[in-house]
Amino acid sequence: MKKEKNKYQIPSFLLILCLFSFNSASCQNKGIGYWRGTMEREGSIMDISFEFKNVDNKIAGYFNSASQKASGIPLDSIAEYNDSLSFQLMSEPITYFKCSIQGENISGQIKQAGYSNGRLSLKHSPLPSRSYSVIDTSFASANNTIACRIYLPKAKGEFPAVVFMHGSGSEGLFASQYMAEYFASKGIVTLIQDKEGVGKSTGDWTKASFDDLAYDYLNAVLFLKNFTKVNKMQIGIYGHSQGGTIAPLVATKTKDISFIIAAASIGDTVYKQDLYRVKNNLKSNGFNHDQILEAMAYYNTWLKMARSGQGFEKLDSLNLSAKDKTWFEWVEAPPKEHWIWKYYLKTGNFNSLEYWKSVIVPVLLVYGEKDQIEDINNYLWNIGKTLTNQQGNKDVTQVILPMAQHNLCIFPDKNEKFFWWHISPGYPDLVAGWILYRFKNQ
Numbered sequence: 001m002k003k004e005k006n007k008y009q010i011p012s013f014l015l016i017l018c019l020f021s022f023n024s025a026s027c028q029n030k031g032i033g034y035w036r037g038t039m040e041r042e043g044s045i046m047d048i049s050f051e052f053k054n055v056d057n058k059i060a061g062y063f064n065s066a067s068q069k070a071s072g073i074p075l076d077s078i079a080e081y082n083d084s085l086s087f088q089l090m091s092e093p094i095t096y097f098k099c100s101i102q103g104e105n106i107s108g109q110i111k112q113a114g115y116s117n118g119r120l121s122l123k124h125s126p127l128p129s130r131s132y133s134v135i136d137t138s139f140a141s142a143n144n145t146i147a148c149r150i151y152l153p154k155a156k157g158e159f160p161a162v163v164f165m166h167g168s169g170s171e172g173l174f175a176s177q178y179m180a181e182y183f184a185s186k187g188i189v190t191l192i193q194d195k196e197g198v199g200k201s202t203g204d205w206t207k208a209s210f211d212d213l214a215y216d217y218l219n220a221v222l223f224l225k226n227f228t229k230v231n232k233m234q235i236g237i238y239g240h241s242q243g244g245t246i247a248p249l250v251a252t253k254t255k256d257i258s259f260i261i262a263a264a265s266i267g268d269t270v271y272k273q274d275l276y277r278v279k280n281n282l283k284s285n286g287f288n289h290d291q292i293l294e295a296m297a298y299y300n301t302w303l304k305m306a307r308s309g310q311g312f313e314k315l316d317s318l319n320l321s322a323k324d325k326t327w328f329e330w331v332e333a334p335p336k337e338h339w340i341w342k343y344y345l346k347t348g349n350f351n352s353l354e355y356w357k358s359v360i361v362p363v364l365l366v367y368g369e370k371d372q373i374e375d376i377n378n379y380l381w382n383i384g385k386t387l388t389n390q391q392g393n394k395d396v397t398q399v400i401l402p403m404a405q406h407n408l409c410i411f412p413d414k415n416e417k418f419f420w421w422h423i424s425p426g427y428p429d430l431v432a433g434w435i436l437y438r439f440k441n442q
Contacts, residue, residue: 165238281330282330368400
């Protein structure tokens, strides 16, 4: 997997997730519909599907891949002319598609900068049937309106429910859409939402504290209680990375949360995790021992400014002394006017263990074995010990997914034969099964 420099080595909670915006060209009719098929590259084949729609006389498209936990990911730069169709998927690196439409078939090339090319083969297909209904709605949280999507199983009865919480950055509801749909297909009500200031939600997540975000998720839980299909005694929360880290904070604010699923959760203070992450990033990009020591001394200095709100008068001289170092671009402090400084002052000293102390509901902790962002062994020990020692919580399940990275997916190593990256096998079933085993028949 290609490694790229991060301009300011923004703390991990602030690593902006790549959003899949779309910018549609004028619509013609040949590509409209649902298409299923495969992407093939270097002998590796992945099942995928695309859906193209006419929206306000423009063509909008969406990418789906169960193996990459992708559902309804918007496409960008869609252009259709006669029998030609081109579009982009804003992945890392960006994936470019150049295709031809021949009746009931679409075929073409896949290109990714720095990687070999592949082939796309699709066939016009009926939309898959769904065992759940979908409601697009919103709820109020403080002075904001939070846009959300709710998935309700069509079967009769009441069901366990899950509110999904965001990772870092400007994450929209589609980031959790695949897992939400999968849970709903298994008989679990799910709610996903746009973070403050993202999509159709008002507010500004860059100005929000973790308490502000926790309040949004709490209001989502309360909102779900209004739906007749929801078992009000079986509502839980699912968070990955930032969401998993503030999950115990959310749980301390209400008695309405019946379980917590925390994936890639920080089991320590946020700034310590950032030091761990950046050091690993420098190692993986070939810096030697002395260079890493220098770089980490610089990074630790400006990170201390950010979390204390003090010492900014020394920032210019600090940058001047480091700007000619080979590692500088990898750990460079953001400009003084950058929003990160105020944001990190509110979040950098957050310690999740203070909140795990109060958690008495069932907990599922999940980490990827190859996660270079989280200190997984430390965090599993810290959180597990806190739960059992403080409240005697005996319903704590700890899982390490073999070969998986921070996003719980498996990628080919640098010198390994190419294969399409994919979610850790069985992970969606593991989580859904963990929920249903405890709550379905209560």
